[in-house]
Amino acid sequence: MSEISFINTNAIELKLNDKEICRYLNMRACDGALCELIDGCKKEVAGIASPKAVFAKVSVKALNEKLSLGFGDVCSKKLAKNLCGCGEAFVFCATLGQEVDRLINKYSKIEPSRAIVLDSVATAMIEEFCDYVNDILGENRSLRPRFSCGYGDFDIKHQAEILDFLDAKKRIGVYLLDSYMMTPFKTVTAIVGIAK
Amino acid sequence: MxxxxxxxxxxxxxxxxxxxxxxxxxxxxxxxxxxxxxxxxxxxxxxxxxxxxxxxxxxxxxxxxxxxxxxxxxxxxxxxxxxxxxxxxxxxxxxxxxxxxxxxxxxxxxxxxxxxxxxxxxxxxxxxxxxxxxxxxxxxxxxxxxxxxxxxxxxxxxxxxxxxxxxxxxxxxxxxxxxxxxxxxxxxxxxxxxxxxxxxxxxxxxxxxxxxxxxxxxxxxxxxxxxxxxxxxxxxxxxxxxxxxxxxxxxxxxxxxxxxxxxxxxxxxxxxxxxxxxxxKGKQPLAIEKKSRTVVSSYAKACVFENKAVLIGERINPTGKPKLKAALRENDIDYLIKEALAQEENGANMLDVNVGLPEIDEKSVLCQAVKEIQAVSTLPLQIDTSNVDALEASLRIYNGKPLVNSVNGKEESMRAVFPIVKKYGGAVIALTLDENGIPSTAPQRAEIARRIIEKASEYGIEKKDIIVDPLCLTVSSDKDAPSVTLEAIRIIKSELGVKTSLGISNVSFGLPARDYVNSVFFSHALLCGLDAVILNPFSNEMKKAYFAHNALAGIDEGCISYIEYASAFASDSASVAASNQTLDGAIIKGLKKEAKELATSLIKEKKPLEIVNEHIIPALDTVGKRYEEGKIFLPQLLMSAETATVAFEVIKEALKANDRSSKGDIILATVKGDIHDIGKNIVKVILQNYGFTVHDLGKDVSPEKILEYAKANQIKLIGLSALMTTTVSSMEKTIKLFKESGYAAKFVVGGAVLTPEYAEMIGADKYAKDAMDTVRYAQEILN
The missing domain is CATH 3.20.20.330 (Homocysteine-binding-like domain)
Incomplete structure (x- = not known):
């Protein structure tokens, strides 16, 4: 038996790495005015982000390249390789919430420099939150690296099945557009194999 | 039963x-x-x-x-x-x-x-x-x-x-x-x-x-x-x-x-x-208590008319604002968004939205303005129009419970406005005037208010959803006008039990230093129990009166809001420009406040065009070059571009219209299916900085709309942005549609998943790796 479990945390608790933020901005390092801007953006995103995740444990049944994962069947060599030897896996969806999208949209209209820094800060935050979720999932067990749909040959169309399976729309407000884009924008779904 | x-x-x-x-x-x-x-x-x-x-x-x-x-x-x-x-x-x-x-x-x-x-x-x-x-x-x-x-x-x-x-x-x-x-x-x-x-x-x-x-x-x-x-x-x-x-x-x-x-x-x-x-079963439930709160809302939060007066920002109204008029004529909704957000930042609790100009399609522009402002602001809106069709259409698409500005005591007005307010569930500002004009005494104005409230109830609109504006006339032409208004506020509140609102600034019409008169009148009105005011949120005199009143009236616990306002006010007025800073340097470093001050003082010594050619353009060139050489990065490029925009704003008024002619027109759009347009917005700012006129069609834009717009405005360069592999197909469809229609245009495309090869495959003329790349291509095509 597995539950659809829920994780949330206060965004302020997520410690963001400035180097990562600079990397998303395609920069090696930052100086004066830019550091100030990044600091301001970190505070602003932390003030409105609402990190939430849902996850469930599923059994992994592999037949050649076809994997049966609880939410549906997936044909993906890369994912099969990633999950090789795993009897079970976690499926999760993590998001920072719609207010982050609204904030970035707002600044992209009035101050694009701030918008792209906010965007990079939010990217760093969702990654950090995924790590946070990973740490909780990985307590007392060893996990494989996260694998998301859209990576390699893992078809992005499985996004719909994953979100339905986790009831992500109702529980954490994650919607899928016709173009398979998720909103809120800072949302990640992933499969994490549990190593035996 | x-x-x-x-x-x-x-x-x-x-x-x-x-x-x-x-x-x-x-x-x-x-x-x-x-x-x-x-x-x-x-x-x-x-x-x-x-x-x-x-x-x-x-x-x-x-x-x-x-x-x-x-x-x-x-x-x-x-x-x-x-x-x-x-x-x-x-x-x-x-x-x-x-x-x-x-x-x-x-x-x-x-x-x-x-x-x-x-x-x-x-x-x-x-x-x-x-x-x-x-x-x-x-x-x-x-x-x-x-x-x-x-x-x-x-x-x-x-x-x-x-x-x-x-x-x-x-x-x-x-x-x-x-x-x-x-x-x-x-x-x-x-x-x-x-x-x-x-x-x-x-x-x-x-x-x-x-x-x-x-x-x-x-x-x-x-x-x-x-x-x-x-x-x-x-x-x-x-x-x-x-x-x-x-x-x-x-x-x-x-x-x-x-x-x-x-x-x-x-x-x-x-x-x-x-x-x-x-x-x-068989137990008696708690009684349902009727609440008489006056409340309006946005998609996120409610604004309740109680205790502190509600500040309604008046800046989105073309009357007497040439820049806003121009923006409306050019369908520059971003200008309205900036006004909205600046008012929100300056403490407005709600925003009045009025886009009435004879030469525009008010219905469609009002709806667009409401949608776009609601996409970025959490403030509830006061929809301000005398065009009934525009009112109905905008109330329909409004996300929340709106405030309508306004109805009055004329039969015709009430017949037109009340059914719409009832259907779409708004609250409404009621002006105390009727077929005979504005009465000269307070009891007469209260009488009109009473009639409006009575009529509203026939339509099923409750008293709590009527906010009476007893109107204020000019003190310079009638010395008793302000006291009539204040008396009317008192009577309307005590006898009719409804909330009140007032547009203050009319009182000082024709006088010098109007802010002083307005703010003192505002204090008087607050003492009479005024519940909401339509004001310019950038007016410090009005804000001083507001925060001081709240502290004195005991509705600002620990005077916290007053202290916060007063300290921000003090730090704001200090000069920021360092003495040895130049405008070029401020633009290169992306220092907006400094650039504003430096441009303001430079304009006293130099001609506007000299400032553009000798300071702003060279600074932008330096920044552009450094960016292309990998010495600075996108955030810095954008900060400089935004700073240059601030400097341009300062000298714009001094510039004659043809002094800085456009370098050419380009359409920008994020394609159908794609709703994230940050990349497109970045390209837009940089292109504008380099003197191009950008026609921003927004996000999730269909191929047909782009073609129609290009044809109607005879634009030959089109920039498309897409984020996902799934939406690049919309890019391809757009280019294909143009080719089929026989309308010749060049396409420059960009976005996270695009590559030069991919761009070529879908028939684009140019793959731009970033904003500067787009600028260079536009210069090549349009110059």
Whole structure:
């Protein structure tokens, strides 16, 4: 038996790495005015982000390249390789919430420099939150690296099945557009194999 | 006794889950529960009967997802579902609800479903359900207030059945779209539903925390239909663990808090409902208290007219504002957005939106302005127009409960405005003038207010939704004008018991240093109990009066707001420019405040064009070059570009129109299916800085719209942006459509997943790796 479990945390608790933020901005390092801007953006995103995740444990049944994962069947060599030897896996969806999208949209209209820094800060935050979720999932067990749909040959169309399976729309407000884009924008779904 | 009478005098019980029961009868994971209405009608009836036997009054028909967006045979499904439920009725006080769940899609602007498409989809369900004989409409499990509004409107427009509406809260007491309880209540009460409440998502235990706020903010019967605890999955099926006894215990507590209609959602069974009914049957529920709060709302939060006066920003109104007029004529909605956000930043609680200009299509521009402002601001809006069509169209697409500006005592005005306010659930500003003009005495103005309130009630609009503006005339032409207005505020408040609002600035017309007069008059009006003011949020004199008044009147606990305002005010007025800074240097470093001051002082010494050619352009060139050499990065490039814009703004007024002619026109659009346009907006700022005229068509733009716009404006360069591989196909379609039409244009494309090869494959003329690359290409093509 597995539950659809829920994780949330206060965004302020997520410690963001400035180097990562600079990397998303395609920069090696930052100086004066830019550091100030990044600091301001970190505070602003932390003030409105609402990190939430849902996850469930599923059994992994592999037949050649076809994997049966609880939410549906997936044909993906890369994912099969990633999950090789795993009897079970976690499926999760993590998001920072719609207010982050609204904030970035707002600044992209009035101050694009701030918008792209906010965007990079939010990217760093969702990654950090995924790590946070990973740490909780990985307590007392060893996990494989996260694998998301859209990576390699893992078809992005499985996004719909994953979100339905986790009831992500109702529980954490994650919607899928016709173009398979998720909103809120800072949302990640992933499969994490549990190593035996 | 009919349902609506019953609900006023005693508890009404909803049924529990349908899905959970269907699992018991063997529905397979992934199988649509609605299909069982036709496949296994007798099982559906049996489930409804079990709930009625458990004591439920309302059977929720199995139509949750029966809308044309999800099911092709939705009509057939609805007819059989209602019939299946009706067959289960065996006693009085048993009813069948047409169940309407969300479409499953997110509405624009954050999602890709158009508001009117949502209304149409819900309308199909409502029509079928009403015709099939449902007794009421239950709109449930909504988490987006905008989708909720679409569903309620569809119900109101296509049926006369009572509407019950419930929404989903998360553990923070908001919907996942960020709407709080008060805002959702304001919206639903405004739209005139019969009962409201919460369902699903959380169990009764978790929901309990939010019931007091729900009861305190609403005058309607409250519905609570929680899940049986939190879910678990066993062999791919979802299960809920709470026992009927536990569930019943929590529900009894919830009833004790003032909830009136009780039932269950996911995981609840007839046993759960039976437990709730047996604990409450025969008991007298708490009385439903009528609230008289005046409240309006945005998609996220409510603005309540109580204690502190509500500050309504007046800056989005073209009267006397040439820049705004020009922006409206050029359809430069971004200018309005900037005005909106600057007012929000400067402490406005609401924004007045008036786009009335004779030469524009007010209806379409007003709707566009409302949508775009609501996409970025959480403030409720005051919709300000005398064009009835524009008013109706904008109230319809408004996300929340709007404030309408305005109605007056003329019969014609009331006849036109009240039906619209009632239908779309707004509050309205009532001006105390009528066919005979503005009366000269306060009692006469109060008399008009009384007549307006009386007339409004004939349309079903309550007194709490009327905010009277007793009007203020110019003191320089009539020395008694201000005291008449103040007296009118007092009478209207004490005798009629309604809220008041005032546009202050008219009082000082014709006088020098008007802000001084305005702010003192404002203080006087506040002392008379004024509840809202339409003002310029950038006026420090008005803000000083406001914060000082609140502190003195004892409505600013610990004078905290005053202290915060005063300290920000002090630090703002200090000069920021360092003595040895140059304008070029400020632009290169991206220092906006400094650039503004330096440009302001430079303009005293140099001609505007000299400043542009000798300082701004060279600085931008330096920055552009450094960026291309990899010495600085995108945020710095943008900071410099924004700083240059600030400097341009300062000297713009001094520049003659043809001094800085456009380098050429370019269309920018984020393609169909793609709703993230940050990349496009970056390119736009840089292109503008280099002197190009950018026609920004926005995001999720169809190929047809781009072609139509290009043709109409004869634009030969088009920039397209896409983020996902799935939306690059829209790019390809757009280019193809142009080629088929024979309209010659160049395409420059960019976006995260594009490569030069990919760009070539879809027929683009140029792949631009970043904003500077686009500028260089535009220079090559257009110069």
């Amino acid at each position: 009919d349902l609506l009478t019953q609900i006023l005098s005693k508890y009404v019980f909803f049924d529990g889950a349908m899905g959970t029961e269907l699992q018991r009868y063997g529905i397979k994971p992934g199988e649509s529960s609605e299909s069982w209405n036709i496949k296994n009608p007798e099982i559906i009836t049996k489930i409804h009967r079990a709930y009625f036997e458990a004591g439920a009054n309302i059977a929720t028909a199995n139509t949750f997802g029966a809308n044309p967006l999800k099911l092709d045979n939705y009509e057939e499904v609805i007819f059989s579902a209602i019939e299946n439920a009706k067959r289960a009725i065996s006693a009085p006080e048993q009813y069948v609800a047409l169940d309407i769940g969300p479409t499953g899609k997110l509405l624009a602007p954050l999602g890709d479903l158009d508001f009117e498409d949502a209304v149409s989809a819900f309308a199909c369900t409502v029509k079928a359900g009403t015709e099939a004989g449902a007794d009421l409409i239950l709109i449930e499990t909504m988490s987006d207030p905008y989708e909720m509004k679409a569903a309620v409107l569809a119900a109101k427009e296509n049926s006369t059945l009572p509407i019950f509406a419930t929404f989903v809260l998360d553990e923070n007491g908001k919907t996942v779209t960020g709407c709080d309880i008060s805002a959702m209540v304001a919206l639903l009460e405004g739209l005139g539903v019969s009962a409201i409440g919460v369902n699903c998502s959380l169990g009764a235990e978790q929901l309990m925390e939010f019931i007091p706020e729900l009861v305190a903010s609403s005058s309607l019967p409250i519905i609570v239909n929680p899940n049986a605890g939190l879910p678990a999955i066993i062999n791919g099926k979802t299960f809920y663990k709470q026992t009927p006894a536990e569930f019943g215990e929590y529900m009894e507590k919830i009833a004790g808090m003032g909830a009136r209609c009780l039932g269950g959602c996911c995981g609840t069974t007839p046993e759960h409902i039976k437990e709730v009914v047996s604990r409450l």
